[in-house]
Amino acid sequence: MTGFDVQRTYDLASKTYNELRDLSSSLVTVTDTITRNLDISSGDRILDVGCGTGSVSLSAARLATGAGSVVGVDISQSMVEFARINARNAGVDNIEFIVCDMDEFNFPAESFDSLACALALFFSRDMPEVISSFWRLLRPGGRLALATLGRNILHPVSGAFLDLAQLYTPDLDVSAPWNKVEDLSHLRRLVEEAGTYERISLDHQDAVMNLESAKDGWEYLMGSGFRNYIMQLDKDTVERIRRDINEWMERNAIRHLTLGVNYVTAVKST
Template identity: 35%
Template sequence: MNDVESAKAKAAAAYNAAADYFDHPVSSFWHRFGRRTVERLELTQGETVLDVCCGSGGSALPAAEAVGPQGKVVAVDLAERLVALGTAKAREKSLSNLEFSTGDMLALGYPDASFDVVVCVFGIFFVPDMVAAVKELWRMLRPGGRLAITTWGPDLFEPANSAFWEAIREERPDLLRGFNPWERISTPAGLRQMLAEAGITSAEISAEAGSHPLNAPEDWWLIAMGSGYRGTLAQLDAAAFTRVRDRNLALLGQCSAITTNVVYGVAKKGRFGLLQALRDGAEKAQDDSP
């Protein structure tokens, strides 16, 4: 299994395992930041939207409401259990213009210029080659369309994050991560650089400082169980799991909030792209003529 396939398999396994806690009220930030991303796009009635790494619908649901019955939202995620959660929510809200499916954003098979808007909230960093992933999303965007990339800022979930990994270090040091994949793009400069490498040189990027309240330290454990940390926890036996939980909460103490800094990026695709594509097609036809 190559690096790309391995990364996809790990992400899918982690979030399928986390699905039972993903929508717990203590993890309301998934939907809060999804909605804020959609608000920045200023969607209009009738637009078509592709939402990749959609989770259980944090951005797809408000997008479907914004584009209305004449619009359409296609929401895709690797984790089929999250897709099932989103499908149930769309049905409850009678959103017939929202379609959830399990899929890989790098291999969706849509033609060029298929969507008015493409959204990726807290997902682009799961792909080892983020630049290639952004290029693929950009390819599916129509001239004049918008691409939204939302990612985590610095110090994600601190101080709980450090307490978690210290507890893992004591129990299973072999499970420690060398780095967090989103760190490369956790600042406006980092996200802008990554987009530039993908050929996107004009984007509105802003950082938003924030924190997420905990009613009790135990809330943090529910968040960990409903997020990517679950992939690590799934590799522990029952006794080790209990020791890590107890140690994590002991290190955390009476923490009442965790850091949730976010970086938003929105880029608009120039309309000249269509004219250039027509020129390229005409030139190719001329070159291929006998």
Template identity: 30%
Template sequence: MTIEQKPSFNDHEIKDWNGQRAMLWVKYADRLDTMFSTIADTLLRTANISGGEKVLDLGCGNGSTTLLAASQVGPNGSVTGVDVSEPMIGLAQARCANAGITNVNYILGDAAEYPFDSGSFNVLISRFGSMFFGNPEVAFQNIIPALTFGARVVLIVWRSPQENLWATKPVEAAKEFIEMPLAPGPEDPGPFSFADTERVKKILKVAGFSGIDFTPLDLLLPLGNTLEDAVNYVMEMGPLSAPLATVKGDKREMAITAITNSLRDNQGEDGIVRLAGACWIVTCGVS
């Protein structure tokens, strides 16, 4: 079942996640699941979900973490995934139907404003789905009443761009030849907006969460099974996609060469290109 909500004050992010960005996340869904598999396993292990619990998957995207949670709650539990992206919710629904899973619901809407039923969920999880709110303070104040007393919360978010070479190294290699758009500010909606632990702690504390803690997670993320595969991926998916699309001729070729040479340093003996990823595992509760 999918419940639809009218657009909200996060209009820019909603538009972004229903355009080209969303289509790329759908196209590369299986690759992203592989790339983030260790992170998903860590999310579910930390949440320690039991049979019969009711779980909210915040920013569920293509639904992979929703389905993992569904396997843990069993037939007497349920999982609700919420996301603003219609293409990604569509894929999540299809995956759910193909797997014959019946204990999952999806909400197409903005969790910052969605009228959740009070005390609906024992657990809140999110893998990279909590950093895109235009006003995160308001968002989490809206979400917390949907959680039961004693509910557990696990959010996995990116740390700083400097620690996440999967995102920054290809850009550093190519920026001599292409014009990159201005990066979002550290508190603007975006993948790295929850890198600052003090900011996140304040957001969650103001909303009413307690026991807020941060655990670092460092890993190597596989970008491609071959060097060519990795180069093609970073050219189409991520911050280089739009700038490269506007560059032609020699400059484009020089940018591709620079990206290739940069990623070659990270190719293992098995041919796979892996770059550093750095996350925070954010845990808290409702008490």
């Protein structure tokens, strides 16, 4: 049992993800940090790669006043549909959402003033090439704002889940795409080697998400990339793991999760 199906994972996870996006303090923090790092001005044209249900896109569009606009792209049709609904409900109209694979961009060179990619880069098939394409799409002086997952990913429920998943399904491959860029120094080198830049800055934040009940830990798994492993298991095994996770969290009075996020912000050379 191998492979990580990004599109199907997030098509299935989109509803739960969308419900959690404004409730999770850590996801709100990622949105706010990425938006701040973009340093948006009136009239800017912004590309949001791996836009999900539109949090960063909406935040950026509110700042890109005047002739400014945002294009949000995501490989998941379901995520994009939720993003369009969220934009419509928010009354934000200087925004467009497109179903697109980040490995297959066809936007013209130097067509954006800034580019965001929050918690999605590690899903690309060729990260060096994708980051090079980010640089090509930015005008001289444009800003690149990346966020990737660090070493704490929905800790401690994620580790408990993966251990149980492999215990009950020994042939399950639980290698995770996000582990490819958990090392902040490695992420910096990828950005440095992909293009020419004037400035680059790094940051790391560990956000704590408070849970109303032990059952909420399972909901975060269902609304994240861990859904990929859940959808490879039979229903009885999923229910067994869900029950074990809930009992374990209740028994140990676990009422928070930790999400580590790495940030890289860079400015393209003029």
